[in-house]
Amino acid sequence: MKNRTFLVFVGPSLFLMFLFIAGPLMSVAWQSVHITRAVYEEVETELCTPGFLTQKCTMEIRTQPQLDENGRQISETVFVGFESYKNLLQPQVAFENIKEGSWAKLSNINFFKALRFTLTFTLITLPLVLGIGLLVALTVNQVIQSLRGPIIFISLLPFVITPVIGALSFRWLFVGDGILTALLEWWLERDIAMFAQGWTIEVLMLSYRVWHVAPFAFIVFYAGLQTVNRDTLESAIVDGATRWQRLKLVILPHLSPLILFVSIIHLMDSYRVFEEVIGFRSQAHVISLQWLTYNFLTLDETGNRMISRASASSMLTMIGIVFLLLFPLRSTWREHQKRRSG
Amino acid sequence: MKKFLTIVVTLTAFVAAPMMSFAACDYRPSSKVSLLANSFAAWKAVSDAMGECGNFEAELDAEFRKKQPDAFAANPSLYQLGGVSNGTIQPLLSAGTIRPLDDLVAKYGKDLQPNQLIRINGQVMAIAMMVNNQHLMYREDIFKSLGLEVPTTYFELLSAADKVAASGQVQYALGGTYKAGWNLAEEFVNMYIGMGGDFFDGSKPNLNNAMGVRTLEMMRNLTHYMDPEYLVADSTYVQQQFQQGKIAMAVLWATRAAAMDDAKESQVVGKVKMAAAPSPVSGALPASTLWWDGVVLAKNMTDQQADEAFQLLMEGIDREMVTSNNDAAVWLINGYKPGPVAMGAAETAENGALPYPNGVEMGLMHTALGNNVADFLTGKETAEQTLIDIEAEYTTAAKEKGLL
Numbered sequence: 001m002k003n004r005t006f007l008v009f010v011g012p013s014l015f016l017m018f019l020f021i022a023g024p025l026m027s028v029a030w031q032s033v034h035i036t037r038a039v040y041e042e043v044e045t046e047l048c049t050p051g052f053l054t055q056k057c058t059m060e061i062r063t064q065p066q067l068d069e070n071g072r073q074i075s076e077t078v079f080v081g082f083e084s085y086k087n088l089l090q091p092q093v094a095f096e097n098i099k100e101g102s103w104a105k106l107s108n109i110n111f112f113k114a115l116r117f118t119l120t121f122t123l124i125t126l127p128l129v130l131g132i133g134l135l136v137a138l139t140v141n142q143v144i145q146s147l148r149g150p151i152i153f154i155s156l157l158p159f160v161i162t163p164v165i166g167a168l169s170f171r172w173l174f175v176g177d178g179i180l181t182a183l184l185e186w187w188l189e190r191d192i193a194m195f196a197q198g199w200t201i202e203v204l205m206l207s208y209r210v211w212h213v214a215p216f217a218f219i220v221f222y223a224g225l226q227t228v229n230r231d232t233l234e235s236a237i238v239d240g241a242t243r244w245q246r247l248k249l250v251i252l253p254h255l256s257p258l259i260l261f262v263s264i265i266h267l268m269d270s271y272r273v274f275e276e277v278i279g280f281r282s283q284a285h286v287i288s289l290q291w292l293t294y295n296f297l298t299l300d301e302t303g304n305r306m307i308s309r310a311s312a313s314s315m316l317t318m319i320g321i322v323f324l325l326l327f328p329l330r331s332t333w334r335e336h337q338k339r340r341s342g
Numbered sequence: 343m344k345k346f347l348t349i350v351v352t353l354t355a356f357v358a359a360p361m362m363s364f365a366a367c368d369y370r371p372s373s374k375v376s377l378l379a380n381s382f383a384a385w386k387a388v389s390d391a392m393g394e395c396g397n398f399e400a401e402l403d404a405e406f407r408k409k410q411p412d413a414f415a416a417n418p419s420l421y422q423l424g425g426v427s428n429g430t431i432q433p434l435l436s437a438g439t440i441r442p443l444d445d446l447v448a449k450y451g452k453d454l455q456p457n458q459l460i461r462i463n464g465q466v467m468a469i470a471m472m473v474n475n476q477h478l479m480y481r482e483d484i485f486k487s488l489g490l491e492v493p494t495t496y497f498e499l500l501s502a503a504d505k506v507a508a509s510g511q512v513q514y515a516l517g518g519t520y521k522a523g524w525n526l527a528e529e530f531v532n533m534y535i536g537m538g539g540d541f542f543d544g545s546k547p548n549l550n551n552a553m554g555v556r557t558l559e560m561m562r563n564l565t566h567y568m569d570p571e572y573l574v575a576d577s578t579y580v581q582q583q584f585q586q587g588k589i590a591m592a593v594l595w596a597t598r599a600a601a602m603d604d605a606k607e608s609q610v611v612g613k614v615k616m617a618a619a620p621s622p623v624s625g626a627l628p629a630s631t632l633w634w635d636g637v638v639l640a641k642n643m644t645d646q647q648a649d650e651a652f653q654l655l656m657e658g659i660d661r662e663m664v665t666s667n668n669d670a671a672v673w674l675i676n677g678y679k680p681g682p683v684a685m686g687a688a689e690t691a692e693n694g695a696l697p698y699p700n701g702v703e704m705g706l707m708h709t710a711l712g713n714n715v716a717d718f719l720t721g722k723e724t725a726e727q728t729l730i731d732i733e734a735e736y737t738t739a740a741k742e743k744g745l746l
Contacts, residue, residue: 040744072438175574303411306739
């Protein structure tokens with residue numbers, strides 16, 4: 001293809017990517033090094049609270065944002081450099097704790113607590129999603145033709161459910177005396193509280209994500225299985241290859257680009273784990289990086305939000321994803337180079 | 343014939359009911375008026391009463407505090423009326439998005455009690471309709487069967503909880519709104535204020551002291567008698583635990599009291615009684631804070647709209663609404679007869695419970711508390727370390743906001 005033709009085809013999508021991805025990204029980067037805040041003044045104010053019969057009034061010195069003549073808040077934007085990143089990471093405290101080797105103390109800093117969970121979540125669900133997806137795909141591929149349609153339909157259902165709704169349903173099955181907790185209690189003959197400690201919630205969150213995403217891996221692998229070269233498989237059988245050898249030497253190499261594809265998508269998605277924290281109300285025990293950003297953006301009782309730290313936290317989340325993706329992408333790149341030279 | 347009559351009567355009732363309810367309201371605004379407020383029984387009663395007038399739309403949402411500041415800052419404002427409490431009025435006041443109501447009160451507010459006019463620096467900025475605080479709710483039948491006195495201090499409450507737990511009459515002796523975040527922080531605020539603590543020294547945090555430690559320790563002692571999943575329990579969760587007969591005591595919002603006798607939901611009708619919120623130690627203040635709920639009018643609308651919205655509001659919070667919803671809240675409105683359900687809340691206030699100490703600093707402090715108190719309760723950190731963390735998180739936020 002000529003360069004010109006290529007540019008004409010790619011141009012519109014490059015433009016949109018710039019508008020909707022690069023633009024917002026730059027704005028977030030800008031916000032993470034600036035702070036916008038109201039200008040406060042101290043005012044002596046009379047405040048009244050209704051009692052049961054009369055009001056209680058008190059004079060207080062209160063901190064209030066200044067308003068301009070139109071009654072709008074006066075705000076100022078100041079450049080703060082990496083202050084927000086520093087507040088988020090608390091490098092000095094973190095460094096001391098790492099030197100002491102005290103994980104408990106390091107996890108006291110919200111960012112590291114969130115990072116720990118996000119990473120374990122991502123890295124544990126990845127092999128499970130790939131493994132279960134592949135297993136289901138192989139199984140369905142063995143089932144007689146007439147049953148495949150309904151089975152595929154049913155296996156895809158978890159992926160269709162809206163994540164927050166799915167997480168909530170999972171929670172309701174287990175919270176308090178939910179059906180499944182009651183069943184477990186009856187079976188093990190002991191009292192169980194799934195939401196009383198961090199690790200059980202974490203197990204629930206992991207299983208929920210695997211249940212939710214495995215169908216995606218399955219459908220991609222199942223499609224891949226349809227294109228496996230029959231001749232190669234048959235000659236392998238003639239050569240006396242066992243089922244396992246056929247899987248390892250013929251099927252998996254054929255599927256490897258798809259495995260890489262599913263892995264990359266899954267890494268990106270699960271590093272941004274968020275719905276599970278909301279759905280399972282896990283914030284007392286485990287939080288994720290995306291939730292941390294959300295928490296900074298949430299208005300508090302008096303209308304404050306921490307936009308600068310939220311932006312810093314998003315930037316760090318993005319850097320984390322890029323870092324994670326480096327490994328699979330590097331291997332693709334090598335493969336690509338090999339094919340070119342070979 | 344008898345059957346025919348029944349049908350006729352039923353049909354007439356169906357047709358007449360909406361007409362009658364329209365008759366209950368003699369005002370209809372010319373343009374649509376909408377309200378954004380919290381979601382509990384009292385707001386439902388008020389918005390239903392306004393709905394009878396027609397041309398009105400209510401959005402009742404427990405997450406209203408996250409929507410309100412931005413919705414009111416829009417021009418024209420997305421809602422004409424806003425339901426607020428003494429906490430949530432703060433961001434609207436700071437942003438200057440609500441209007442003074444003195445002229446409207448003079449024009450249409452003849453039925454309002456002086457107690458209902460919330461004045462800030464002399465100007466009426468909100469019309470209060472009810473007061474709210476946390477009070478003690480307990481199962482009278484269980485207390486009687488065990489011969490227990492109603493606790494007035496947390497020491498007595500713990501020993502009562504111990505006996506209730508030992509008797510095995512309920513699954514858990516205590517309930518508490520300990521959901522990590524806003525709820526948990528509110529529990530800390532109540533207890534710390536009850537101890538006589540002061541959150542600030544100027545704008546500097548002032549938590550890391552003996553009272554802070556005792557507050558945390560008391561909270562942990564209470565959790566031993568609660569459902570182990572207490573960190574996900576919000577007000578509705580505790581209310582349901584009560585209604586399903588799973589708990590025997592809780593210090594809970596007064597707005598939740600009426601639900602105990604709602605036969606449609608509750609299995610403990612008539613068994614739950616209300617009393618004053620206990621104090622941390624005898625002679626101290628009750629571990630509870632006073633709140634009011636009321637209505638504000640957006641600044642960003644025409645005076646004509648404000649005039650109509652205010653008249654509609656007067657229909658919503660009139661004597662008629664209170665008479666038909668007497669026990670839904672502790673109303674401030676003329677015509678309210680305090681029932682047995684209100685006794686606990688009234689006593690709590692008489693015992694000197696303080697208003698929630700709202701303000702810009704307190705907003706930051708509340709968030710810091712909500713994010714950190716759970717670490718102590720789950721045993722991840724010592725009380726001292728938890729308090730240091732809370733102060734550090736507050737300080738970071740306050741510096742960012744330019745308060746320190």
